Amino acid sequence: MRRQEADQIRTSLNTLEQAIDILQEYENRQNELLELLTQMQQMAISIGTEIEECEGEGLRVVSKLEELCEQFYQMGVNGDCKEQEKKAKEIIGEIKGSMEKEISIKKEVVFLPYQVSMWDSLESIWEEACKDESVNCRVIPIPYYDVNKDNSLGEMHYDGYKFPSNVPITSYEKYDLAVHHPDVIFFHNPYDGLNHVTRIPENYYSIHLKPCTDLLVYIPYFVSEKGGPSDHQCSMPGVLCADKAAVQEGEIFEKYVRLHDEALEENGWKGKLVASKDKFMPLGSPKFDKLTNAHFALEDLPVEWQKKIRKSDGTRKKIIYYNSTISTALHDTEGFFRRMKEFFSVFQECEGEAVLLWRLHPLLLKTFRRLRENAEEELLELLLVFREAEWGILDETPDPTMGLSISDAYYGTQDSSILTVYRKLDRPMLFETDDLEEIRSFIQSVDYATDCHEKTRCGANIYKEIQKVMEG
Incomplete structure (x- = not known):
C-alpha cells in the first residue's frame, strides 16, 4: 500500500472517532442518527475493501473493521449508544495497531x-x-x-x-x-x-x-x-x-x-x-x-532467419550486422542508396558463406515520408528486393538485441547508438566505405563470434x- 493511501485510511479512522463523539447530539433525532450511522458503516466497509485490494484477504485489520460495522449497526438498533461508543473506539484503536503490523507501506x-x-x-x-x-x-x-x-x-x-x-x-x-x-x-x-x-x-x-x-x-x-x-x-x-x-x-x-x-x-x-x-x-x-547479457542459439531465431543462415550441411553462415542511420541517409540521400546497392552486390557474391542482417532505423521511413518523398518510394522498392534475397535478413523484430547478439561482425556508420553498444561485444567492425574490395576482404576475414565479452550491470x-x- 502507498503511504498516501495509508495516511488517507488513518484520516478516515480519525473521522469515524470524531463522528462517534457527536452521536449523543442525535439522541432525540432517531432518523438523523440512523443516517449518520449508515454513513459510518459505509466508510468502514470502504476502508476494508481498499485494504483487501492492496494487501489481500484474511487480515485481522479487516475482521476488526467488520466488527466495527457490527457495533455501528447495534447502535442503530438499541438506540442507547454509550456502551457501543466506548467499544467502537476501542476497536478503532485495535484497527490502527493492526495496520502498523499487517500493512506494508510501499x-x-x-x-x-x-x-x-x-x-x-x-x-x-x-x-x-x-x-x-x-x-x-x-x-x-x-x-x-x-x-x-x-x-x-x-x-x-x-x-x-x-x-x-x-x-x-x-x-x-x-x-x-x-x-x-x-x-x-x-x-x-x-x-x-x-x-x-x-x-x-x-x-x-x-x-x-x-x-x-x-x-x-x-x-x-x-x-x-x-x-x-x-x-x-x-x-x-x-x-x-x-x-x-x-x-x-x-x-x-x-x-x-x-x-x-x-x-x-x-x-x-x-x-x-x-x-x-x-x-x-x-x-x-x-x-x-x-546486449552484453543476451544469448541466443540458432534455434531461438525466427524460422525465416534460420532458413537463410543454415548451410546445407547443417552448419551456419557468417552473419554481418548492417547498421544504417537517419543522419547518413538525410545528409547524402543519393549516395546513401548508391553505397547500399553496391554493398548488397558484394553479399550476392558471398551468398553461400555469409548473410547480411539489416535493421532499418524504426523512424527512417517516416523521416523520408516527411522530408524526402521520392526517397521513401525508392527505399520501399529496395526493401522488397532485400526481403526476397537469400543473402539478406531484414530485422523487423521490436528489439534489436537478437540481431546484434547473433552477429559475427558489424558494418555501417560511425555515428550510431547501435555502434556504441556493439563495441561492448569486442567483435570485428568495418565502417561504411566505397572500397568494395575492402568489404570483400572484411567478410572473408570474419570468424564466428564467441561470448567472451564483459557483462555489464x-x-x-x-x-x-x-x-x-x-x-x-
Whole structure:
C-alpha cells in the first residue's frame, strides 16, 4: 500500500472517532442518527475493501473493521449508544495497531516508455525494481504521434501490446499520474514538443511530469560515441527538468555537466532547476546490459532467419550486422542508396558463406515520408528486393538485441547508438566505405563470434542510486 493511501485510511479512522463523539447530539433525532450511522458503516466497509485490494484477504485489520460495522449497526438498533461508543473506539484503536503490523507501506515506481524498440534503455532498471519488495512497479507505455510537415500531429501509435510477455503493462488510460503521484518516474523521451518526426501527448512532457512525482529520472534512449550527443540533445527539456539523469561516464558525463551549468547560468535557472552535481550519474546505459547479457542459439531465431543462415550441411553462415542511420541517409540521400546497392552486390557474391542482417532505423521511413518523398518510394522498392534475397535478413523484430547478439561482425556508420553498444561485444567492425574490395576482404576475414565479452550491470547500479534517494 502507498503511504498516501495509508495516511488517507488513518484520516478516515480519525473521522469515524470524531463522528462517534457527536452521536449523543442525535439522541432525540432517531432518523438523523440512523443516517449518520449508515454513513459510518459505509466508510468502514470502504476502508476494508481498499485494504483487501492492496494487501489481500484474511487480515485481522479487516475482521476488526467488520466488527466495527457490527457495533455501528447495534447502535442503530438499541438506540442507547454509550456502551457501543466506548467499544467502537476501542476497536478503532485495535484497527490502527493492526495496520502498523499487517500493512506494508510501499513506494510506487513508474516507467514511461513509448516506442517498444527503445525499451532496452529502461529494461534492466525495471528488472532491478521488480526485485525490490519495498516498491510497486508499473510499466505504462504511452502513445505517440507522427508529426506532419506542418508540425501538426498525424497518426497515433501505441506499442503497449508489443512488449515482452514477462512485462506486465498498465494502461495509460487507467492510470492518472497526478492522482497516483508515484514516488519515482523513469522516462526516456526528453524532447517534449521539440521532436519533428514523432511526438508524445503534451501531458507526458517532462515539464508536466515534474509535479506528478517526487523524483523524475531521465534515462537517454540512445548511447553515444566519444564526444557525446549533440549540444542540442544534452539540453533538451527532459534533461533540464529531470531530478536525476543517468549518462555515460567520462567525457560524455563531463559534457552534460558543462552544458547544464552553462544553461543554468545563462538563463538564471540556478536554484530553480537541479544542479548538475546532484543530477547527473555517470553510470552508463541499460542498453549495454541488454546486449552484453543476451544469448541466443540458432534455434531461438525466427524460422525465416534460420532458413537463410543454415548451410546445407547443417552448419551456419557468417552473419554481418548492417547498421544504417537517419543522419547518413538525410545528409547524402543519393549516395546513401548508391553505397547500399553496391554493398548488397558484394553479399550476392558471398551468398553461400555469409548473410547480411539489416535493421532499418524504426523512424527512417517516416523521416523520408516527411522530408524526402521520392526517397521513401525508392527505399520501399529496395526493401522488397532485400526481403526476397537469400543473402539478406531484414530485422523487423521490436528489439534489436537478437540481431546484434547473433552477429559475427558489424558494418555501417560511425555515428550510431547501435555502434556504441556493439563495441561492448569486442567483435570485428568495418565502417561504411566505397572500397568494395575492402568489404570483400572484411567478410572473408570474419570468424564466428564467441561470448567472451564483459557483462555489464548499469541498470542495477542506476537503481541502487535511486534507492538511496528514495530512502532519504
